[in-house]
Amino acid sequence: MSQEPAKAKPSVLIVDDEEALRRAFVRTLQARGFPARSAGSAAEALGLLAEKVDDVVVSDVRMPCMDGFELLRALRAQEIDVPVILVTGAPSIETAARAVEFGALRYLIKPIATDELIAAIEHGAQLHKMAKLKHEAVTKLGLGSAQAGDLASVEAAFNRALESLWIAYQPVVALDQRKVVAYEALVRTREPSIPHPGALFSAAERLSRLHDLGRAIRHHIGRTLDATRPTWDTYVNIHPFDISDDTLFSSSSPIALHASAIVLEITERATLDNIGDVTPRIQRLREIGYRVAVDDLGAGYAGLSYFARLQPEVVKLDMSLVRDIDHDLTKQRVVASMASVCHELGMLVVAEGVETRGEREAVTALGCDLAQGYLFARPGPPYPDVNW
Numbered sequence: 001m002s003q004e005p006a007k008a009k010p011s012v013l014i015v016d017d018e019e020a021l022r023r024a025f026v027r028t029l030q031a032r033g034f035p036a037r038s039a040g041s042a043a044e045a046l047g048l049l050a051e052k053v054d055d056v057v058v059s060d061v062r063m064p065c066m067d068g069f070e071l072l073r074a075l076r077a078q079e080i081d082v083p084v085i086l087v088t089g090a091p092s093i094e095t096a097a098r099a100v101e102f103g104a105l106r107y108l109i110k111p112i113a114t115d116e117l118i119a120a121i122e123h124g125a126q127l128h129k130m131a132k133l134k135h136e137a138v139t140k141l142g143l144g145s146a147q148a149g150d151l152a153s154v155e156a157a158f159n160r161a162l163e164s165l166w167i168a169y170q171p172v173v174a175l176d177q178r179k180v181v182a183y184e185a186l187v188r189t190r191e192p193s194i195p196h197p198g199a200l201f202s203a204a205e206r207l208s209r210l211h212d213l214g215r216a217i218r219h220h221i222g223r224t225l226d227a228t229r230p231t232w233d234t235y236v237n238i239h240p241f242d243i244s245d246d247t248l249f250s251s252s253s254p255i256a257l258h259a260s261a262i263v264l265e266i267t268e269r270a271t272l273d274n275i276g277d278v279t280p281r282i283q284r285l286r287e288i289g290y291r292v293a294v295d296d297l298g299a300g301y302a303g304l305s306y307f308a309r310l311q312p313e314v315v316k317l318d319m320s321l322v323r324d325i326d327h328d329l330t331k332q333r334v335v336a337s338m339a340s341v342c343h344e345l346g347m348l349v350v351a352e353g354v355e356t357r358g359e360r361e362a363v364t365a366l367g368c369d370l371a372q373g374y375l376f377a378r379p380g381p382p383y384p385d386v387n388w
């Protein structure tokens with residue numbers, strides 16, 4: 001008598017420091033036809049998973065040395081996208097919330113009914129299939145990014161991004177003298193799931209690690225300035241949140257020695273509303289020797305209070321104002337007025353994102369002092385040459 005071959009059941013790894021529980025779980029699952037194995041610690045589990053990844057992991061939260069959350073983190077750091085069901089004998093709302101945030105599939109409370117466990121495992125196995133397909137979509141088709149991932153995956157990608165961080169430099173030229181007066185430092189990473197600086201900052205924001213990111217950027221710029229001692233200025237972008245980072249104000253900041261040749265750019269795209277003491281802190285930055293620029297003017301929602309609070313020495317017009325300006329009378333009028341107001345206030349005006357000779361001629365005629373953009377040079381390793 002021939003039998004239908006049973007549909008393969010998902011394989012399960014049980015992780016629990018209590019041996020009796022571990023065995024009971026494995027026996028129950030095996031009795032229902034699930035290939036199950038077990039580990040007595042998170043470290044042992046990582047060892048087993050390094051050889052072969054099970055379809056689902058069921059892990060205790062509280063374990064000595066490395067707990068269930070750390071196991072989850074370690075897995076995501078190694079890009080092992082296996083569904084993890086966390087199990088606890090001591091439930092709390094915080095642990096449950098953290099479990100979900102960190103990408104645990106489910107959070108179950110002991111004692112667990114067998115049917116509940118099996119339902120969670122089967123659901124997990126389905127998701128594992130989906131995760132594999134998604135991974136393929138991202139890696140083979142280049143779709144999506146780490147942004148959409150759970151917090152533990154974002155953290156792992158962010159750490160890789162910090163390790164592979166580098167700084168591109170783009171020249172800022174004086175339009176009348178055809179001379180390089182500065183280079184803007186622009187952050188880049190080699191982490192494929194964080195394909196542009198915007199994604200890097202969103203990841204840092206989600207992880208509450210904006211200060212780490214700002215510090216890493218300043219560290220890299222400081223090293224380059226120490227080594228190259230340029231005769232021109234360096235424009236350094238800072239996130240509004242960096243204004244609340246005391247290390248920016250310290251004399252041991254990696255860029256402090258170069259302060260008098262640095263213009264700190266603060267974008268108008270982000271709000272200063274949640275940063276305390278902006279005015280005195282900006283004042284302190286000036287005392288150290290830095291100058292301040294408002295970046296992306298015209299793109300953000302910041303009102304005039306932004307100007308009043310920052311009193312920038314330099315104003316950078318967003319490239320959306322510059323694009324096709326030679327064919328756009330409205331843009332010409334707006335830029336001419338902005339330039340004249342800025343000059344009355346003693347500020348230098350930079351036109352960003354100049355891509356064509358027509359745009360260069362127009363912004364020169366409308367009174368912009370400086371410009372940068374692909375027409376002159378793309379951002380690159382220190383220091384790209386300039387075309388006119």
Ligand code: G
Nearest residue numbers: 186237296352353354355372373374375379
């Ligand atoms: O926000 P901020 O102005 O700092 O960002 C500048 C960004 O614009 C950089 O990432 C840089 O690579 C890009 N960029 C610089 N010059 C040009 C340009 O001429 N055209 C376009 N489209 N982008 C540019």
Ligand code: MN
Nearest residue numbers: 184237265295
């Ligand atoms: Mn900038």
